[in-house]
Amino acid sequence: MTQTAQERAHVSAPASGITLSRLMPWIIAILFLLIMPILFGSNSAITIMNQMMITIVFALAYNMLLGQGGMLSFGHAVYMGVGGFMCMHIIRMVEKYGIPLPLPVLPLFGGLFGLGLAMIIGSFSTRKAGTVFAMISLGIGELIAACSVIIVVFFGGEEGISGDRTYGLPFFGIEFLQQKEVYYLLAFWTVLSTILMYLFSRTPVGRMANAVRDNPERAEFLGYSARWVRYFSFCASGFFAGIAGGMFAINYEILTGEQLSLIQSGAILLITFLGGVGLFFGPIIGAIVFTLLQTVLSLQTEIWQLYVGALFVAAVMFFPGGLAGVLMMHVPAIRLGKLHLLIVPYIRTLVPAVLCIIGVAVILEILFHVRHSAPGDNEMTLFWITFDSHNPVAWAIGAVLALGGFWLARMSAPDLRDAWHRANTLDGGAA
Amino acid sequence: MTVPALQLDGLRKSFGKTEIIRGIDLSISAGERHAVIGPNGAGKSTLFNLITGRFPQTSGTIRLHGHDLKGLAPFEINRMGLSRSFQITNIFPKMSVFENVRCSLLWSQGYKYSFWNMVSRSRELTEGAMEILDQINLTSRAELPAGVLSYAEQRALEIGITIAGGADVIMLDEPTAGMSHSETDYIVELIRKVTEDKTLVMVEHDMGVVFGLADRISVLVYGEIIATGRPEDVRGDPKVQEAYLGAALEAEH
Ligand SMILES: Nc1ncnc2c1ncn2[C@@H]1O[C@H](COP(=O)(O)OP(=O)(O)O)[C@@H](O)[C@H]1O
Ligand SMILES: [Mg+2]
Numbered sequence: 001m002t003q004t005a006q007e008r009a010h011v012s013a014p015a016s017g018i019t020l021s022r023l024m025p026w027i028i029a030i031l032f033l034l035i036m037p038i039l040f041g042s043n044s045a046i047t048i049m050n051q052m053m054i055t056i057v058f059a060l061a062y063n064m065l066l067g068q069g070g071m072l073s074f075g076h077a078v079y080m081g082v083g084g085f086m087c088m089h090i091i092r093m094v095e096k097y098g099i100p101l102p103l104p105v106l107p108l109f110g111g112l113f114g115l116g117l118a119m120i121i122g123s124f125s126t127r128k129a130g131t132v133f134a135m136i137s138l139g140i141g142e143l144i145a146a147c148s149v150i151i152v153v154f155f156g157g158e159e160g161i162s163g164d165r166t167y168g169l170p171f172f173g174i175e176f177l178q179q180k181e182v183y184y185l186l187a188f189w190t191v192l193s194t195i196l197m198y199l200f201s202r203t204p205v206g207r208m209a210n211a212v213r214d215n216p217e218r219a220e221f222l223g224y225s226a227r228w229v230r231y232f233s234f235c236a237s238g239f240f241a242g243i244a245g246g247m248f249a250i251n252y253e254i255l256t257g258e259q260l261s262l263i264q265s266g267a268i269l270l271i272t273f274l275g276g277v278g279l280f281f282g283p284i285i286g287a288i289v290f291t292l293l294q295t296v297l298s299l300q301t302e303i304w305q306l307y308v309g310a311l312f313v314a315a316v317m318f319f320p321g322g323l324a325g326v327l328m329m330h331v332p333a334i335r336l337g338k339l340h341l342l343i344v345p346y347i348r349t350l351v352p353a354v355l356c357i358i359g360v361a362v363i364l365e366i367l368f369h370v371r372h373s374a375p376g377d378n379e380m381t382l383f384w385i386t387f388d389s390h391n392p393v394a395w396a397i398g399a400v401l402a403l404g405g406f407w408l409a410r411m412s413a414p415d416l417r418d419a420w421h422r423a424n425t426l427d428g429g430a431a
Numbered sequence: 432m433t434v435p436a437l438q439l440d441g442l443r444k445s446f447g448k449t450e451i452i453r454g455i456d457l458s459i460s461a462g463e464r465h466a467v468i469g470p471n472g473a474g475k476s477t478l479f480n481l482i483t484g485r486f487p488q489t490s491g492t493i494r495l496h497g498h499d500l501k502g503l504a505p506f507e508i509n510r511m512g513l514s515r516s517f518q519i520t521n522i523f524p525k526m527s528v529f530e531n532v533r534c535s536l537l538w539s540q541g542y543k544y545s546f547w548n549m550v551s552r553s554r555e556l557t558e559g560a561m562e563i564l565d566q567i568n569l570t571s572r573a574e575l576p577a578g579v580l581s582y583a584e585q586r587a588l589e590i591g592i593t594i595a596g597g598a599d600v601i602m603l604d605e606p607t608a609g610m611s612h613s614e615t616d617y618i619v620e621l622i623r624k625v626t627e628d629k630t631l632v633m634v635e636h637d638m639g640v641v642f643g644l645a646d647r648i649s650v651l652v653y654g655e656i657i658a659t660g661r662p663e664d665v666r667g668d669p670k671v672q673e674a675y676l677g678a679a680l681e682a683e684h
Binding site: 199200202203204205206207208210211213214215217218219220221222223224225228229232236 | 483485504505506509510514515517521522523524525526530533534535537538539542543544545546547548549550551592596
């Protein structure tokens with residue numbers, strides 16, 4: 001009996017060793033991070049990528065609560081913000097008193113302050129999960145955001161506080177004057193934090209966080225206090241949020257009260273959910289996509305938040321697993337070697353769907369232009385075409401695209417569903 | 432004289448004005464297999480909930496190996512070596528079956544709230560979990576989310592989670608409810624095997640199971656124990672026959 005159990009343990013237990021195939025995604029990701037600045041060397045590209053990495057760390061930290069621990073926080077920006085403010089103060093002190101503290105270690109201090117704050121707040125907020133936790137997080141978020149206006153010495157009031165990262169000791173000759181140097185510093189902290197957060201999810205307390213998320217009561221009958229498990233996750237999350245704050249301080253050299261606001265807390269919830277809370281790497285995708293939308297879309301249109309909001313609603317309604325969930329849905333088809341069956345149906349459904357979205361966007365943009373531009377200014381540019389926003393033809397084109405695209409997408413949807421079924425079915429016929 | 436594994440004295444529980452447990456005295460010695468039977472709504476599950484710290488008692492004392500359990504939380508009671516299953520399946524639906532069992536091994540293997548050990552690197556954890564899965568016949572299901580298992584499989588997992596930690600007092604609330612005959616036979620064998628040298632307290636409706644497994648039986652009716660004793664004595668007790676068993680035994684024929 002025992003013999004067979006042990007034999008089987010070797011066969012079907014999840015493999016425990018570190019294998020090359022398990023390390024592969026990490027190696028690829030690190031190589032990717034290393035070469036990105038070489039491929040996209042412009043300052044604006046590096047600015048976007050820096051922003052992305054900060055968001056990735058913050059979103060992963062947030063998902064330690066939401067996805068791993070089942071705690072919905074509406075005020076997590078304060079842990080990142082306070083970590084960032086502390087780092088800003090440290091930068092200023094380094095400058096003022098000539099403290100020999102090299103810049104690269106700064107995020108660690110951000111982490112420690114995030115951890116400290118989380119240890120205090122978590123001591124009472126993690127007593128309960130669910131609505132109670134969410135409400136406390138909202139209250140604390142609002143409270144600390146309000147403090148930023150009141151305690152001017154620390155938060156710098158309206159202007160926030162700023163510093164100069166280059167005044168510290170050079171680190172092996174690097175002064176962090178250039179964006180690229182900052183990029184590699186942030187990349188280092190992103191990789192390190194990501195690995196540590198991943199490993200945390202594999203520890204006993206990380207596993208129990210999942211258990212407490214699924215069924216806190218049963219966890220208690222296994223010897224674990226649900227409250228303590230939540231507390232540990234909460235502290236760890238605060239620590240990594242603080243690291244993200246330190247990265248923010250280094251990158252932007254300024255922190256304002258806005259960093260603590262509920263808007264930031266809401267954004268990270270949105271980003272994490274959009275990426276997918278159920279998978280470890282989900283928030284990474286969310287952070288990348290959101291940053292791209294935010295930076296690229298906001299240059300093109302003033303109502304970009306409307307599109308992001310619509311995307312979020314669509315994700316909640318149709319893809320509760322987020323973008324990562326959508327990707328993982330294709331794994332069975334890949335395993336069966338039938339992904340190619342989906343290509344044509346996808347094109348035939350998604351191209352009209354994209355046209356439909358463009359049509360809707362055209363109408364929204366024209367509407368916005370008509371309502372908000374100065375009287376007499378009828379000229380607008382959309383998709384590199386300049387036209388008169390009061391011209392009915394423009395409206396008609398938008399409407400045709402929207403309705404036509406919608407109709408075509410609907411027509412080919414059954415085919416796609418069929419193909420989906422075939423791609424996920426064994427050839428023998430059994431599902 | 433040895434200390435009983437479980438000792439209840441004058442145990443009472445009221446929900447609002449209604450008294451559900453109305454003064455229970457019971458002593459279960461270490462190594463005994465004890466069955467609690469009684470009609471629906473008699474308070475059997477409530478009794479389990481009191482002993483395991485899910486609800487606080489209204490009055491009376493509960494002792495586990497002589498220690499008063501008053502005011503202790505379920506996780507503290509569990510750490511003292513008492514583990515229970517639930518009448519309504521109570522598992523971790525989104526985690527894999529393997530993960531369900533592994534989590535129930537963590538505390539007993541001494542990991543506590545460790546965030547410096549990797550669970551996958553521990554052979555004891557992996558092998559221990561696989562051994563439990565083998566015992567409850569769920570090895571082939573190891574990687575599936577527990578929520579997608581069939582009812583009977585979830586019941587088996589419920590028992591697996593309960594016994595995994597190696598507690599020496601095991602409490603099972605209707606472990607075979609809703610199972611087919613062959614499944615019931617299998618589970619009874621499993622219970623017999625894993626509770627070897629342990630104290631077992633179980634609620635069970637299937638009289639075949641009760642008489643086959645239990646050393647002693649308590650009959651709980653309206654929150655009171657009307658008889659306790661060896662199966663054959665309880666079976667012959669006229670009070671029991673009147674209150675409960677007669678009807679149940681007739682129904683069996
Ligand atoms: N949490 C509770 N609140 C109020 N009444 C309860 C609660 N739990 C159980 N009861 C009541 O206690 C009685 C006994 O229930 P229970 O212990 O589940 O019976 P059994 O397990 O013997 O079928 C029932 O009448 C039930 O309605
Ligand atoms: Mg019951």
